[in-house]
Amino acid sequence: MSIAETGEFGLIARIVARLGTGAETLLGPGDDAAVVAAPDRRVVASTDVLVEGRHFRRDWSSPADVGHRAAAANLADIAAMGAQPTALLVALCVPTDLEVEWAEELAGGLSAEAGLVGASVVGGDMSASPTLTIAVTALGDLQGREPVVRSGAQPGDVVALAGRTGYAAAGFTILSRGFRTPKVLVEAHRRPEVPYAAGTAAALAGATAMIDVSDGLLQDLGHIATASVVGIDINRDAFEIPDQMRDAASALGVDPYGWLLAGGDDHALAATFPPGAELPPGWRVVGGVHEGTGVTVDRRQWQGGKGWDHFR
Template sequence: MHGARTSPDEDGGPRSAGGHWAGTGRMGTIGELGEFGLIGRLTRRLPQGPAVRLGPGDDAAVVAAPDGRVVATTDLLVEGRHFRRDWSGPYDIGHKAAAQNLADVVAMGARPTALLVGFAAPPSTDAAWAERLYDGLADECRRAGASVAGGDVVGAPEVTLAVTALGDLGGGAPLTRSGARPGDVVAVRGRLGHASAGLALLAAGRDGPAELLAAHRRPEPPYEAGAEARAAGATALLDVSDGLVQDLGHIAAASGVRIDVDSATLVVPEVLGPDGLRHVLTGGEDHGFAGTFPPDSPPPPSWTVIGTVGRGAGVRVDGRVPDATGWDHFRG
């Protein structure tokens, strides 16, 4: 990968008086670089994996699809709605944008292969800021075995990212939300509640615990979860992005079943504080995974069994309908 880069644990520059990552200014702004100058700087930071047969630089990318099917998903991230530049640096924002899309591919039981990234920003944006954003995207793709294969850049009043992720099923059937059956067990993999607790700390103006702030800024999906679930015979799988209760509700609705969660089985670390259980049940953006498994084919030890699938509808926690479920972009 070309260009000097700071440590992945740093955002590579000072913050301005208003808290935004200020960059160094040595490269100028993206407006001064122009569209094609910016594209050249960004694409040089994007190594290509074996699934990408033709990467950035042409009218479109070419990505291998040996299975004959392509898993595709897309997300929008809008400044002020999905991230704040006084709370997260550019590397954080890129990391998070990649992670949430890659996790959706894994939730289908697929192997991520490529991202396509649309990047909109004010022309006054520091070019070094944009490069660090793409470093975050590229590094998280590398962790999942994928690449940023192409995209677009455009001027806009605020930073916006439109990310499309592609994946390969490797000959297997997709793991959907509609396969859960009465008698299955419900299990989760990965962190729950940490990103939500971190967001609450930032909203309250607090500067720690650091691990919770980091969880909000840089989620760490266990990308191996899709392959694990498939190998164990999972009947349904999804990415926990909007809250455990709400996302389990999607499985319940799609499968025509009821899901019962036993709160005593949930891992609620002390660091989450007095509202820990609420964060675990309703907090999103950790991008862990929840799945259902046949009773005679239990999930692997890396998963935690938290409940059962039965006849009926909806989700119950300790036998009751929970008051809160999770995030809705139009209800807030």
Template sequence: MSVTGVGEFGLIGRVTARLSYGPTCLLGPGDDAALVTAPDGRVAASTDVLVEGRHFRRDWSSARDVGHRAAAANLADIAAMGAAPTALLVALCAPPDLPASWAEELADGLGAEAASIGASVVGGDMSASPTLTVAVTALGDLAGRAPVLRSGARPGDVLALSGRTGWAAAGYTVLSRGFRTPKLLVEAYRRPQVPYRAGPEAAAAGATSMIDVSDGLLADLGHVARASGVAVDVRRDAFEVPRQMGDAAQALGVDPYTWILTGGDDHALAATFPAGTELPPGWRPVGAVTDGEGVTVDGRAWDGPAGWDHFR
């Protein structure tokens, strides 16, 4: 049955019945607004939108996959501030002929990804639209810590990374060429593996700046460099090319380091730490912060696009 057959409120009832709520949710869907705890007194907030044909394709990803991706893109931004995610608000704009089961499975993916870090889907909105669109707002709690901003990097800091890069970009390339294997890469595109807890742990360890790698490592480090008024150099030898990625790159005629350094959608976390800091578990050094401006690789400018830009 389509969403038209179920109706707006029938669909809301079906979707909300599939959700569960964690301890940070005091009041879930059903009233004019949800109630979420904010023990710190400050709320970290971020929003992101996924548009069919631009961010996902239904012939590439299941509705549950899209739910995981939509939640991850927002929860990662909260983690990159050093905060713990608490809640998601979701708006769904759907064509009238969209199967109601697709919306239900989307909710399953959103709820599962949020629950993996102790957050909940607490509300949202629905509307008819010719283009299938999922808009998500994430909230988070700083637990008494100062937020970790993009503007805090200083010359002499160590650049570190938690999570992986290049996997989702490799999976996207595989899918765009009409293939469905290697499955490991395709699944990385469909459902990113985000190191959520690494954000608050980095904040507690004294990270001076941090960012979610959503558009490509070099592109996102460019935001840190500009905001902090510094230069950032990335070491290519800090990144190993996994075997399946290397095999796929060779078969497709792609330099795997293009995926690793400029590919987005893995949602790794990149942060800078004062020299001599013992990095938290799961973090590894991949470069350094110096005087100057811009982002380089092994001391040289990168030849080509540094990452994704929606309007280019």
């Protein structure tokens, strides 16, 4: 059955049936607007959009994969502020010949990823469109803490990373070359594994700045360097190349450090901590902050790619 056959409200009913309810949802889908609790009295909000052919391909990823990825891109931003995600709003623009089952499985992926952090999809909108587009807005609660912003890094701080980098970029390259293995890399492109809990842990441990690594580690750390008016240096030796990534890079003629340092979509978290701070579990030191500007690797300008830019 296509979406043209089921109609807008029939599709809404099918999607709502796939969505759970989080603890902070006071009123979910079905009214003019949702009602979400905000115990902190401050709401952290972020939005992101995925466009077919630009951010995902249906022949590469299942609808559930796309749902997980769309939710993760937004939930990671909330975690990077040191906040607890509470809710998602989803706007869905779809071709009318899209199968209803595809949209239902997409909703299942969105709901499942949100459920990993106790959040839920509380509403949204939909429209017909020649290009499949998914726009997600995430909300979060600071639980009484101050947000961890990009502008707090200080000279002498250490730079630390939680989660993995390079896996999704490697998977994208592999798929682009027409291959489907190694599975661990391909699956990383399809569905990221985000260290959500590391964001709250970093905030509690006194992180001075933090960011979601969505466009590449060097590029995203560049945002911290610019906002904090500091320089950041990354130690290349802090990154161990997994065997499957090394083998794939050798077979494809690619420098694996290009994936590790400039590849996006893994949604790791990068943060700066005061010198001598005890890092929470899951965080590892990968560099340091100094007086200056920009981001370097082993005190030299990185000659490879810097990361993703939508308009470059």
